[in-house]
Structures are given as structure tokens and as C-alpha cells.
Amino acid sequence: MANLIEIKGVTHAYRTKAGPLPVLDNLNVAVPEGEFAAVVGPSGCGKSTLTRLVAGLMKPDAGEVWLHGERVTSPRKTVGMAFQNPVMLEWRTILENVILPLEIVAPRMAQKDRVDRAMHLLEMVGLKGFEAKRPSQLSGGMRQRASLCRAIVHKPDVLIMDEPFGALDAFTREDLWQTMRDLRAAEPFTCVLITHDLRESVYLGDQVFVLSGRPARTQMVLDVDLPADRTLDILFEPKAQEMLHTLRDQIRIAQGRDGGAH
Amino acid sequence: METAQKIAVPLLAIALFLLAWEGLVWVNNWPNYKMASPSDLPPAFWKFRWLFLEMGWQTLWRTVLGLGLAVLFGTLIGMVMGFSRIARDGLYPLLVGFNAIPKATLVPVIALIFIGQHDFNTVLMAFLISFFPIAVSVGIGLSTLEPEYRDILRSLGASRFTIFRKIALPKTLPEFFGALKVSVTLAFIGTNLVEIVSPHGRGLGALFKSGETNGDYPLMFAVLIALAVLGIVLYYAVLVLERIFAGWAERPQS
Numbered sequence: 001m002a003n004l005i006e007i008k009g010v011t012h013a014y015r016t017k018a019g020p021l022p023v024l025d026n027l028n029v030a031v032p033e034g035e036f037a038a039v040v041g042p043s044g045c046g047k048s049t050l051t052r053l054v055a056g057l058m059k060p061d062a063g064e065v066w067l068h069g070e071r072v073t074s075p076r077k078t079v080g081m082a083f084q085n086p087v088m089l090e091w092r093t094i095l096e097n098v099i100l101p102l103e104i105v106a107p108r109m110a111q112k113d114r115v116d117r118a119m120h121l122l123e124m125v126g127l128k129g130f131e132a133k134r135p136s137q138l139s140g141g142m143r144q145r146a147s148l149c150r151a152i153v154h155k156p157d158v159l160i161m162d163e164p165f166g167a168l169d170a171f172t173r174e175d176l177w178q179t180m181r182d183l184r185a186a187e188p189f190t191c192v193l194i195t196h197d198l199r200e201s202v203y204l205g206d207q208v209f210v211l212s213g214r215p216a217r218t219q220m221v222l223d224v225d226l227p228a229d230r231t232l233d234i235l236f237e238p239k240a241q242e243m244l245h246t247l248r249d250q251i252r253i254a255q256g257r258d259g260g261a262h
Numbered sequence: 263m264e265t266a267q268k269i270a271v272p273l274l275a276i277a278l279f280l281l282a283w284e285g286l287v288w289v290n291n292w293p294n295y296k297m298a299s300p301s302d303l304p305p306a307f308w309k310f311r312w313l314f315l316e317m318g319w320q321t322l323w324r325t326v327l328g329l330g331l332a333v334l335f336g337t338l339i340g341m342v343m344g345f346s347r348i349a350r351d352g353l354y355p356l357l358v359g360f361n362a363i364p365k366a367t368l369v370p371v372i373a374l375i376f377i378g379q380h381d382f383n384t385v386l387m388a389f390l391i392s393f394f395p396i397a398v399s400v401g402i403g404l405s406t407l408e409p410e411y412r413d414i415l416r417s418l419g420a421s422r423f424t425i426f427r428k429i430a431l432p433k434t435l436p437e438f439f440g441a442l443k444v445s446v447t448l449a450f451i452g453t454n455l456v457e458i459v460s461p462h463g464r465g466l467g468a469l470f471k472s473g474e475t476n477g478d479y480p481l482m483f484a485v486l487i488a489l490a491v492l493g494i495v496l497y498y499a500v501l502v503l504e505r506i507f508a509g510w511a512e513r514p515q516s
Contacts, residue, residue, distance in 0.1 A: 055417040061455045075419045089409045091510040100428070125273045134510060154418075 002069070004033040005054060005158060005189045010063030012049060013215075023049050024060065025215035031207070033157075036184065036191045038201035040247065041211030041219075044256045047194045051162045054192060055079050060198040068157060077105045080156035080189075086147035088135030098122060098149045105154040121149040124186060125179050138158035141172035145179060152189060159191045174232055174238075177203055182231070199235055199245045202226070208243075210250040220250050249253065295479050302480040303487060310481060314488055321453055322492060324381065328388020331443070331451040336396030343397065344404025344430075349392060350418040363395040365452060366400040369459045380462040384423070384453050391452035392445040399441035403434030436511035447495045454489065466492070 007029040013020040023046035031037040043045055052058045053065050056075040065072040067079075080101070088097050098118040102109055108156055124206055127146040135143055144164060151159055165173040177200060184191070195201050201208045208222040222243060234240055280300040287299035294365050307314060339357075343350040364385065372383050407430055415425045457467020466485050473481035 011341060052413075055413070057413060062493045073416050077418050079417050081414055081417045083413075085408070087408070087414055089411075089429065089432070091435070091508075100414075101418055102425065102427070104415060104420045104459055150414075160417075 004068060005029065005031040005037070005192065007050070007053070008064045008066070010053065010060045010065065011059045011215075012046070012053070017031060022215035024136075025217045026063070027125070027211070027216060028218050029209055031190055031192065033190055034188050034203055035206045036193065037207050037209060038193045038195055039211060040195060040201050040251065041196060041216060042213050043196070044214060046214055046216040047211060048162055049169070051081070051160045051192065051194055053192040054158065054160055055081055057222070072225055077154065078157045080151035080154065080159045082147050082151040082159070082161045082164045084166040086140075086143040087144065088143050090135055090204055093132050093134060094127065094138065094146050095119070097135065097146055098153050100150060101154045105178075108168055118149065120154060122146070124183060133166060142177065142222030144168060144176060148176075148183065152183065152187065155187065157190060159189050161191065162194045163196060164193075165200065173197075173200070176182070177232070178235045180204055182218075197250055198244050200259040201247065202243050203230060203232070203235055209245060210247065210254060212254045213256055221255055223248060266293060266332045275392075284286050287374065295477060298480040299482040305489075306478075306484040308486070309471070314484075317469045318462065318488060318492060321403075321457065321467065321489075323467065324384045325388050325449050328452060329446055330393055331385070331389040332393035332396055332445055334448060335345045336393035336441075336445075337400050339397040341404060343401035350401065350405065353427040357397060365391045366455055366459065369456055372456075373460045380460070380464060383460065384456040384465065388449040388452040390483045391455075391514050392449035395441040395444045396438065396449070396481025399437040401466055403432055403437040407433060435508040439500065439508050440502075443497065446500050447493060450493055450496060455487045490505070
């Protein structure tokens with residue numbers, strides 16, 4: 001299968017008062033079409049920079065980002081984004097929030113079709129009946145569900161998520177993992193998920209990319225060799241436990257805390 | 263019940279205030295050339311009823327026009343400051359300095375530059391005194407827009423203008439209306455400042471002035487009350503607009 005996302009030798013540094021701050025160093029990531037790539041790494045290692053590069057929101061100093069066999073130099077309509085902050089527009093209802101990308105991407109789409117599409121998604125994530133509410137009337141988990149709907153309402157090829165479940169409590173987070181899997185089963189998309197949660201990366205990912213400490217390069221790629229229809233219980237099985245262990249060790253190395261690494 | 267309370271409580275407060283005022287004058291046995299009492303006011307209003315309507319209208323339209331200009335110009339300056347750091351750094355000290363100048367000192371300056379242009383001068387002052395809060399609030403609202411808000415549209419290839427129209431503008435509305443509530447009162451002060459200080463015989467300010475010249479104290483107090491009423495009307499007009507355009511910012515009470 002062809003790689004839908006390809007990040008080749010990307011190097012990037014931010015200009016700061018104290019001089020250039022390198023965040024990515026010859027980073028390589030390849031995600032085949034329809035696959036789910038989870039990216040983990042120590043705090044501040046440049047993971048969010050990665051999402052902005054794939055979304056075309058910024059250009060790397062060196063290296064290339066390819067999407068669908070085309071080099072990314074500017075934003076494109078075939079990308080959906082979700083952040084840790086659900087970024088709901090408070091002046092719009094939940095339904096109007098979900099419709100927002102369609103207003104940009106498909107300006108000629110009939111309003112009825114937009115509403116149908118958004119309602120379909122809202123129903124899938126369990127928000128039926130809440131479409132007319134304001135974001136402030138919903139819980140954090142519900143807002144994040146709506147945010148997911150908005151990220152995929154225009155059927156993007158690529159969904160980029162930057163710690164979307166990071167601010168939620170543990171149980172709500174697990175509920176949303178389940179929702180995420182349901183959404184992917186219903187409408188396939190290629191996904192890049194930035195996360196700090198190793199269990200999340202194993203449960204949702206097909207591959208887990210471990211980034212090194214800043215400046216980040218690809219330290220390790222773990223193939224998540226678990227059945228496609230996973231339940232949360234699978235995380236307690238030896239195979240998953242072993243993967244989590246491996247990842248934990250890799251993170252420790254990335255943090256520079258592996259004995260003798262200095 | 264609740265709406266009745268909402269109307270009754272302020273009315274009761276006003277009645278108590280008038281009563282206290284009347285009592286104060288009565289207890290001290292002040293003549294009305296020292297301090298008019300509320301009971302002196304209805305005759306004064308009635309005697310000059312047509313003048314009050316005419317002058318009130320003069321003051322009202324000048325204030326609203328000045329405020330309208332302040333909204334246009336203030337929003338524009340705010341946008342420039344919100345989107346460009348350089349513009350913000352450059353304009354801020356200028357604006358703060360200008361705002362610090364007591365506007366009363368500008369009345370003779372303006373009156374000399376645009377001599378005889380009384381309507382223009384008054385509108386200009388209402389505008390000058392009231393655009394600052396709007397410019398600052400719009401500027402701050404735009405410059406503190408979280409990057410994620412921009413990114414959700416920018417990642418779809420939306421233009422800067424679309425991002426402004428769909429995200430930045432509506433998101434700044436609560437701050438804008440907060441500033442407008444301050445500005446509406448300021449504009450009103452600006453109008454009256456010119457009407458009182460730069461005599462031209464028009465507006466409630468001029469009516470106040472003529473009360474002073476003729477020693478008609480009840481008229482002067484009646485003008486003050488008329489000004490207060492106009493101020494309340496303007497303020498609540500802004501409040502209604504806020505409900506319509508930025509009502510979403512109000513948290514549902516529970």
C-alpha cells in the first residue's frame with residue numbers, strides 16, 4: 001500500500017532570542033493509507049510542530065512533507081484537525097460548529113445536506129439531541145466528541161489530532177477511544193495522533209512512533225500487532241503489556257534517563 | 263414574578279432616591295435657587311417641554327453619530343493593532359497619551375480650528391472621547407485569539423478575511439460590547455461638554471447653560487435629570503444590541 005503521509009528528513013528550528021532552537025532533526029515518518037499512526041515522545045520534543053507541518057500550517061527548514069504523493073507547501077482541504085482544547089465556537093450551536101468546515105470546503109453544498117451529514121456524525125458519537133445546545137452547556141467529553149465530528153465532517157483523507165483526549169478524565173478518555181475506533185470503522189481515514197498516553201497509543205494505533213528528546217528524530221517504530229477489533233480488555237493481555245513496557249523503556253531513553261546515556 | 267421584581271426593584275429605588283432628595287431640601291429648608299427639589303421638576307419640564315424635545319433630539323443625534331464614528335474608527339484601529347505587532351507597539355503610547363488629555367481642554371482648540379461648525383465640533387468631540395475603549399478592546403480581543411481557533415480554519419485553506427469574519431470578529435464581540443457600554447456614556451459626556459463650554463444655543467447642554475444665565479435652577483436640575491434619562495436609554499439600547507449579537511457569551515444561570 002502506498003504511503004499517504006510521508007515525512008522525509010524533516011529538520012526544523014524555531015528562532016528564539018537565545019538563538020535557534022532545533023526541534024526536529026532529520027525526522028522520518030511514513031503512514032500508509034488508512035493506517036493509524038500514534039506518535040509519542042517526551043514533553044516539548046516537537047510533536048505539535050509535526051502536526052502543523054503535516055497540516056501545511058508551516059514549512060520545515062529542511063526536508064519534505066508529502067501527502068497523497070503531493071508535496072505539502074500550504075494548507076489543504078483534505079485535512080482535519082482536533083486539539084486538546086476542543087476549540088468550540090461559543091456563538092454557534094453544536095450543530096453549527098460541526099458544519100463549520102463544510103462552509104469553507106464545500107461552499108456550494110446545500111444546507112440540508114450539510115445538516116444531514118453533521119447529524120449523522122453527531123448520532124454516531126452519541127450527541128443526538130444535543131445539536132441545538134451551546135458548547136458551554138456540554139461537558140468537556142461531549143465538547144471533544146463534537147470536535148471530532150467537526151474534524152471529519154468534510155471527509156478528510158488525513159485526521160491530525162494533537163493530544164485530543166489529554167484534558168479528559170481517565171474514564172471519559174477510554175469512552176472516547178472507543179468512539180474513535182467506531183468512527184474509523186464507519187468511515188476510514190488515515191490518522192496521526194500525538195499523545196502522551198502510551199495505553200492510548202497502543203489501543204488506537206497501528207504503528208507507534210517514538211520520538212527522541214528535542215531535537216526529535218524517529219527513535220523507534222513499533223508495529224501494534226493486535227487484532228483490528230480491539231476492546232479495552234486487550235490492554236491487559238500479555239502482548240499489549242509487553243508493548244507498553246517496550247514503549248516505556250523507549251520514552252525513558254528519549255528522556256535521556258537511560259543509565260549511561262550521558 | 264421574576265420580571266415584575268426586575269421592574270419593581272429599580273423603580274422603587276428611584277422613588278426612594280427622589281423621596282430622600284425631596285426630604286433633604288425640605289429639612290434644610292433650601293430655597294429652589296440654592297437646590298431644586300424633585301417637586302420643582304415637573305413644572306420646569308412642562309414649561310419648557312418643546313425645548314426639551316428639540317434640544318434632547320439635538321444631543322441625542324450628535325451623541326449617536328459620534329459614537330457611530332467611534333465604533334467604525336475604533337474597530338479599524340483595533341483591527342490594525344490586533345493583527346500587527348508593529349502597529350500595536352507604535353500606536354499604543356500615542357493612544358494612551360491622547361486618552362490622558364482631559365477632553366475639556368480640547369473644546370476651545372476644536373472650536374478655533376472649525377470655527378462656527380457647531381454640529382461638526384460636537385460630533386467630533388463625542389467621537390474623540392469615546393473611540394479609545396473600543397480600539398483597545400478590539401485590539402486585545404484580536405491579539406489574544408488562541409492560535410488553535412485560527413488553525414481550525416487555516417488548515418482548511420480559509421483566507422485571512424474568512425477567518426476574521428467567521429472566528430475573530432464574533433469572538434471579539436463580548437469585549438466590543440463591554441467597551442461600547444463605556445463609550446456610549448463617554449460620547450454623551452463629549453457632546454454635552456461642547457454644548458456647555460462652547461455656547462451655540464443647541465442641545466441639552468445649551469439649555470442647561472441658559473438655565474444658569476437666567477438663574478432658573480429648577481430648569482438646570484430638570485436638564486440634569488433629562489441627561490440622566492437619555493444616558494439610561496442609550497445604555498440600555500447598547501444592552502439590547504449586546505443581547506442580540508453577543509447573547510451567547512452569557513452563561514446560562516443554573
